[in-house]
Amino acid sequence: MKFGGTSVADADRLKRAARRIVEKRAAGHHVVAVLSARGKTTDDLIAMAAEVSAAPHPREMDMLLSTGERISCALCAMAINDLGHDVISLTGSQAGIVTDTSHTKAKILDVRAQRIIRALDEGKIVLVAGFQGVSTADDVTTLGRGGSDTTAVALAAALGARECEIYTDVAGVYSADPRIVPRARKLAVVSFEEMLEMSASGAGVLQLRSVEYARTHGVRIHCRSSFDGRPGTVVLAETETIERPLVTAVTHSTGEARVTLLGVPDRPGIAGRIFTILAEANVNVDMIIQNEPLADERRADMSFTVPGEDLRDARRALELVVGELGIERVATDDAMGKVSIVGAGMRSHPGVAAKVFSVLGGVGINIEMISTSPIKISCVIKRDRVIEAVQALHDAFGLADAAEVEDPFGSVPGALGP
Ligand code: ADP
Ligand code: ASP
Ligand code: MG
Numbered sequence: 001m002k003f004g005g006t007s008v009a010d011a012d013r014l015k016r017a018a019r020r021i022v023e024k025r026a027a028g029h030h031v032v033a034v035l036s037a038r039g040k041t042t043d044d045l046i047a048m049a050a051e052v053s054a055a056p057h058p059r060e061m062d063m064l065l066s067t068g069e070r071i072s073c074a075l076c077a078m079a080i081n082d083l084g085h086d087v088i089s090l091t092g093s094q095a096g097i098v099t100d101t102s103h104t105k106a107k108i109l110d111v112r113a114q115r116i117i118r119a120l121d122e123g124k125i126v127l128v129a130g131f132q133g134v135s136t137a138d139d140v141t142t143l144g145r146g147g148s149d150t151t152a153v154a155l156a157a158a159l160g161a162r163e164c165e166i167y168t169d170v171a172g173v174y175s176a177d178p179r180i181v182p183r184a185r186k187l188a189v190v191s192f193e194e195m196l197e198m199s200a201s202g203a204g205v206l207q208l209r210s211v212e213y214a215r216t217h218g219v220r221i222h223c224r225s226s227f228d229g230r231p232g233t234v235v236l237a238e239t240e241t242i243e244r245p246l247v248t249a250v251t252h253s254t255g256e257a258r259v260t261l262l263g264v265p266d267r268p269g270i271a272g273r274i275f276t277i278l279a280e281a282n283v284n285v286d287m288i289i290q291n292e293p294l295a296d297e298r299r300a301d302m303s304f305t306v307p308g309e310d311l312r313d314a315r316r317a318l319e320l321v322v323g324e325l326g327i328e329r330v331a332t333d334d335a336m337g338k339v340s341i342v343g344a345g346m347r348s349h350p351g352v353a354a355k356v357f358s359v360l361g362g363v364g365i366n367i368e369m370i371s372t373s374p375i376k377i378s379c380v381i382k383r384d385r386v387i388e389a390v391q392a393l394h395d396a397f398g399l400a401d402a403a404e405v406e407d408p409f410g411s412v413p414g415a416l417g418p
Contacts, residue, residue: 037068263328
């Protein structure tokens with residue numbers, strides 16, 4: 001079981017999570033629960049770091065950020081003790097989550113679950129601090145924003161769990177973020193392929209790495225509401241899903257930055273050098289566009305997008321090679337966003353891209369960059385037009401729920417509305 005930040009945000013919600021965990025245990029299951037930091041704790045910790053340092057040291061950043069999840073676990077263990085159950089809370093390191101050394105976005109290399117297994121054998125409920133591990137160099141690491149999902153899936157895989165339940169503040173995975181499209185449809189099932197594209201293009205309800213990990217290790221994810229008992233969305237292999245609609249979901253992100261390299265010499269090897277230096281700086285490059293130089297020129301312009309939080313690292317890395325490669329100028333724009341449509345049925349149906357571009361054109365939204373995969377079409381647009389774009393596409397592809405919509409945020413008082 002994994003509980004997200006909103007689901008443990010205050011004392012009442014934390015106690016509700018504790019009760020749900022205890023109910024599972026009382027029903028005869030062994031339970032490992034992964035908890036996220038409460039409410040906006042991680043954001044607050046990042047802001048605190050920014051107050052004392054313009055570029056916080058990544059190792060110390062991880063020492064700081066990992067505390068949020070530890071608070072949740074310790075408090076939840078206290079609540080579970082009071083419900084009369086045996087429980088132990090563990091940090092990621094104590095739980096045996098071993099990662100590589102890339103601070104603030106570490107990858108899990110191994111899960112040494114002996115201590116958890118011992119505690120389960122003793123009949124204990126085990127709580128594990130999400131989003132963190134210990135590196136091969138014995139330092140505390142964190143797994144990137146939303147990383148508690150990956151902690152949960154990795155533990156489920158290591159323990160051979162029947163299912164990994166992700167309890168969150170919405171009732172499942174929807175055809176669009178229900179905060180933006182209130183009539184979005186809850187998907188009963190979604191394939192790994194589609195969920196990977198959705199997470200990669202901004203549906204933060206499941207961290208991308210958690211979906212990759214689940215697919216590789218055959219973990220069944222059930223994403224559901226922490227506020228009520230309704231079933232949510234199950235992520236399955238494509239062969240197990242029956243429904244294959246043309247378009248499954250519209251996703252978006254508002255945190256994109258565009259980097260444009262002007263006057264890049266047109267010679268073999270240049271792109272290799274540029275993107276190697278970015279990869280070495282751990283910058284995730286998304287869309288890449290290069291103009292053909294005009295016949296009589298020997299220079300081209302190249303643009304690519306990176307997550308907003310990687311822009312500083314990207315600029316720093318590029319400074320090292322701009323002079324050496326003879327690039328004329330680097331320009332950046334950090335007010336970009338992206339809207340995507342995802343659907344396995346798209347593979348065999350032409351005309352989807354044309355419809356996406358026409359819909360966006362019809363509401364006067366300029367498309368700045370485009371990228372596609374067999375089951376996804378993404379358009380980079382100005383950040384301030386993203387919400388409108390999502391709503392227009394969701395409408396145009398008829399994704400809204402025809403039936404009476406249950407409240408995506410749950411009926412429990414205090415559940416967050418849109
Ligand atoms: P948690 O703290 O439980 O990990 P997150 O905030 O990380 O929760 O993820 C849940 C949020 O993801 C929802 O509140 C919703 O606004 C957002 N979201 C974005 N896209 C989708 C989608 N397609 N379906 C469901 N939720 C989505
Ligand atoms: N607390 C971390 C974050 O806010 C990890 C998580 O919630 O999954 O990104
Ligand atoms: Mg999350």
